[in-house]
Amino acid sequence: DQQVKQNSPSLSVQEGRISILNCDYTNSMFDYFLWYKKYPAEGPTFLISISSIKDKNEDGRFTVFLNKSAKHLSLHIVPSQPGDSAVYFCAASKETSGSRLTFGEGTQLTVNP
Amino acid sequence: KAGVTQTPRYLIKTRGQQVTLSCSPISGHRSVSWYQQTPGQGLQFLFEYFSETQRNKGNFPGRFSGRQFSNSRSEMNVSTLELGDSALYLCASSLVGTGFYNEQFFGPGTRLTVL
Numbered sequence: 396d397q398q399v400k401q402n403s404p405s406l407s408v409q410e411g412r413i414s415i416l417n418c419d420y421t422n423s424m425f426d427y428f429l430w431y432k433k434y435p436a437e438g439p440t441f442l443i444s445i446s447s448i449k450d451k452n453e454d455g456r457f458t459v460f461l462n463k464s465a466k467h468l469s470l471h472i473v474p475s476q477p478g479d480s481a482v483y484f485c486a487a488s489k490e491t492s493g494s495r496l497t498f499g500e501g502t503q504l505t506v507n508p
Numbered sequence: 509k510a511g512v513t514q515t516p517r518y519l520i521k522t523r524g525q526q527v528t529l530s531c532s533p534i535s536g537h538r539s540v541s542w543y544q545q546t547p548g549q550g551l552q553f554l555f556e557y558f559s560e561t562q563r564n565k566g567n568f569p570g571r572f573s574g575r576q577f578s579n580s581r582s583e584m585n586v587s588t589l590e591l592g593d594s595a596l597y598l599c600a601s602s603l604v605g606t607g608f609y610n611e612q613f614f615g616p617g618t619r620l621t622v623l
Binding site: 499 | 512541543550551552556558563566598600602604611612614615616617
């Protein structure tokens, strides 16, 4: 039962353009969502998060949008840089589960110079 | 501030053996969670420890166990290893102060290979 899904295993964009990574979830009890970035041989690094009471959160080049009715969130990276090339994981949690995160399968982003 | 450290970084075991992995959280962090990452299943939650007590548990068999010490350091143990246990095991720590929604910081992981 995959409660968090990232349907695109890979995404390739040109440097300077926008990268849009998508994530869908099925459990309506999730109320907090996070994006992590992972380089090979390293652990995931926290990028940005959003609470279910918001529909947008912005941090520099990174913006996360949440559409609760569609159970969909997306991560926008503008402008994309070659150093952004990594695997991006979407994760969700619910207040009753403490620190437990449910992750999507990840999307490999490649930003071409 | 030092990050989350995990030892060892790489481990090779044979079927039937047992293994213990160690995680030292960021100083001051009281919650430690463990995750298993495999190519087919992605990142799967194993369990979480807070103040030496298991607070959450994922859907893994009883062969997977853990504990947390008074200094918040944590260990996980896998007994009777199976080939399918080959994975990257990640540890994450968080502050867990006044609320649940604390950013989790991950260590580099321990790569376990079972032959």
